[in-house]
Amino acid sequence: MDYYFRKDLKNIDHTVSIDVPRCDNMLCLNESPYDPYQIVHDEFHQIMKRVSLNRYFSEVTGEIQEELIKYVGHGVDSHNMIFGNGADEMLYYLFTSLRDSPEDYILSLSPSYFDYKSYSRAVGMNVKFLNLNPDFDFDLKKYITLTRNKHCRLAVLCNPNNPTGNLLNYEKILEVINRVEIPVLIDETYYEFSKVTLLDEVMKRDDLLVIRSFSKAFSAAGLRFGYMLGNEKLISEIAKVKTAFNSSILVQAFALAILKNKETFLKKVEEISKSRDEIYAKLNLLPHVKIFPTATNFIPFSFGRRSDELFNFLIEKDIALRQIGAHPLLKNFLRVTAGTKQQNQYFFNQVKKWVSAAF
Ligand SMILES: Cc1ncc(COP(=O)(O)O)c(C=O)c1O
Numbered sequence: 406m407d408y409y410f411r412k413d414l415k416n417i418d419h420t421v422s423i424d425v426p427r428c429d430n431m432l433c434l435n436e437s438p439y440d441p442y443q444i445v446h447d448e449f450h451q452i453m454k455r456v457s458l459n460r461y462f463s464e465v466t467g468e469i470q471e472e473l474i475k476y477v478g479h480g481v482d483s484h485n486m487i488f489g490n491g492a493d494e495m496l497y498y499l500f501t502s503l504r505d506s507p508e509d510y511i512l513s514l515s516p517s518y519f520d521y522k523s524y525s526r527a528v529g530m531n532v533k534f535l536n537l538n539p540d541f542d543f544d545l546k547k548y549i550t551l552t553r554n555k556h557c558r559l560a561v562l563c564n565p566n567n568p569t570g571n572l573l574n575y576e577k578i579l580e581v582i583n584r585v586e587i588p589v590l591i592d593e594t595y596y597e598f599s600k601v602t603l604l605d606e607v608m609k610r611d612d613l614l615v616i617r618s619f620s621k622a623f624s625a626a627g628l629r630f631g632y633m634l635g636n637e638k639l640i641s642e643i644a645k646v647k648t649a650f651n652s653s654i655l656v657q658a659f660a661l662a663i664l665k666n667k668e669t670f671l672k673k674v675e676e677i678s679k680s681r682d683e684i685y686a687k688l689n690l691l692p693h694v695k696i697f698p699t700a701t702n703f704i705p706f707s708f709g710r711r712s713d714e715l716f717n718f719l720i721e722k723d724i725a726l727r728q729i730g731a732h733p734l735l736k737n738f739l740r741v742t743a744g745t746k747q748q749n750q751y752f753f754n755q756v757k758k759w760v761s762a763a764f
Contacts, residue, residue, distance in 0.1 A: 413507060413529055421523045428725040430748050435567065435595075435703050437624035437673070438744040444624070444669055445662035452658045463654045465661055472664040473632060477617075479604040484637040487644060489651045492594050492618040492631035496524040499590065499614065499633065501646045503558040504530045511559040512551050514543055516732035518567045518592060530558070537734060541571045541697070545580055552585040560585050563592040565599045568729040568740050570699030572599055582606060582613055588639065590614045594631075597622030597674045599700035604634065611636040621702055622674045623663050630660040677702055681743035687753050691760050695738075703742045705729060708760070712737040715759050722755045 408415055425433045442449070456463050470483045477486075487498065500511065507529055513521045515534035525532045535548050552560050560581060565572045582589050582603075591603045593615050607613050614635040620626035630652075633643070663670060685704055689696050696706040707730075708715055716726055716739055727740040743749060 411529060417526065421520075425727060426720045426725040428720060428723045430724040430744060430751065432742045432744050432748065432752060433725040433727040433740070434626070435621060435701070435740075435742045436626045437621065437677070437702070438748060439624045439673055441624040441628070441659075441663055441670075445659070445666050448665050449659055449662040452662055456654055456658050458654060460654075461650055463657070465654055465657045466652075469657045469661045469664070472661060476664055476667060477604070477634065479602075480608050481604070481634055485608070485634050485640055486632055487640055487647060488630065488632035489647070490629040490631070490656075491620060492592065492616045492633075493520055493524065494629075494651065495616045495631055495633040496520065497527065498643055498647050499559070499616075500524050500528045500530055502643045503588070504528050505558070506556070508556045509558045510556055511561055512548070512557055513561045514548075514563070514566065516568060516729070516735055517561075517563045518594075521561055533557070536732075537566075537569065539734060541566070541569045541734075542574065543577075545577055548581060549584050552587055557587055560587060560589045561592065562589065563594075564601065564603075565595050565700040567595070567701065568703070568705060568727075568735065568738075570697055570701050570703060570705055572601055572700045575601065578603060579606070582610070588612045588614060590616065592616050594618040595621055595701040597671065598678060598702050601700070607634055607636065611638045614639060619660055619663065623660075623667075623670050624673070625659070625663060628656055628659055630656055676746075677743050680746050680749050684741070684743065684749045684753055688756065691757065693760070693764055703740050705735065705738050705740050707735075707738040708763075709737055711763055712739050714763065715739065715756065718759050719752070719755060722751075724752055724755060 456465055474482055510531035510533050511525050512533050515536050522532050533551055535543060535551055537543050562573060562578055593602055596602055596617055603615060607615055614633055616633045619628060619630040688694055688706055693708050694706055716728055719726055729735050729740045730737050
């Protein structure tokens, strides 16, 4: 039978799926524990009164742009931005606009966000990885060398990095930006937790992009809203592969309602960060634990070879975590997302119970 599809797809043996346990306490996907509808219900319905879903165009598009410009600051305006279905869709557009040949690749550190691989594969590109050092720093010289190839189209730095949770050294990021000769993407999906941004640099240069998300700080993973920021020249090139109606008016209306209530969400970020620090401190005191500091809403930790046992024990207690041990640097590690104060307390009590029985 003829193969009708792109040749490189033939050898890929699976579709992208996310395999996580379904529990009452979903502490596995770095989501927010708060349902945004409870917070913006009235605002959203007010906005919807003037939105006609029978139309392709709505004034809401201009309004969300204005609100985003105000929120992002740093001199960004509408020419510096693309938005759509999550930070993920920004990756898709960016990779699509950069890919020229099947040998092309993007460069990422490893371990890092798994979807760099899925999206590069989706557009027929490869990914090359440079392993992080055991302290989650990276070798600048090696990184730069890997970019010096005509097929290296983009250097990606996830800051803070998922799943390790750490911020990369700011000066080192600047060195990468200054020394590589290809565009650099900084993934700032966890920006509101880390409060570190490269946006000042973005505005000065025509080879640097930032992506951000509404899935974490703005509590809206299911909404699918994210944005990319860059110099006007870069953004106008990427916009050539963006479809006209990629972003739903309904989603934009909800995202607008969120931005009009941003203080409430940002206050929740502070609460989540505080309770994340509390679980970190408590976990850190348990015997046999290995744990890494974090600038995000999640914590990587391990009990060595016994981690899988804990993972399964917690599922029985209706708590889902993520197993992130695929990379040797994180062998046997689990990742817990900070939930509500009560969820965190429940999680910690169960871990403590397991530890006293296990060791
Ligand atoms: C580092 C990183 N980048 C991007 C994303 C995707 O964000 P979004 O839900 O906005 O597509 C995630 C989601 O977990 C992430 O951790």
